Amino acid sequence: MNDHEQLLEGLKKVLNIAKANGNKLFIENIERDIKALEAGEESPIIKEYLTPEERISNDYKD
Numbered sequence: 213m214n215d216h217e218q219l220l221e222g223l224k225k226v227l228n229i230a231k232a233n234g235n236k237l238f239i240e241n242i243e244r245d246i247k248a249l250e251a252g253e254e255s256p257i258i259k260e261y262l263t264p265e266e267r268i269s270n271d272y273k274d
Contacts, residue, residue: 216249219249219255220246220249220250223242223245223246223249224246226242227239227242227243227246230242241256241257244256244257245257
């Protein structure tokens with residue numbers, strides 16, 4: 213399983229927890245992220261909240 217697949221799997225688990233807790237805003241954000249990643253796009257959450265430098269830094273941590 214690659215990093216992209218692991219990220220999607222993790223988001224789907226978090227989405228299930230958010231749904232169980234009824235957190236609508238969190239559910240909407242996670243669903244938006246999953247949809248983008250499945251379409252091969254960049255994560256809207258990462259794009260919105262991380263600077264370009266932070267994104268590059270996170271890409272090369274491994």
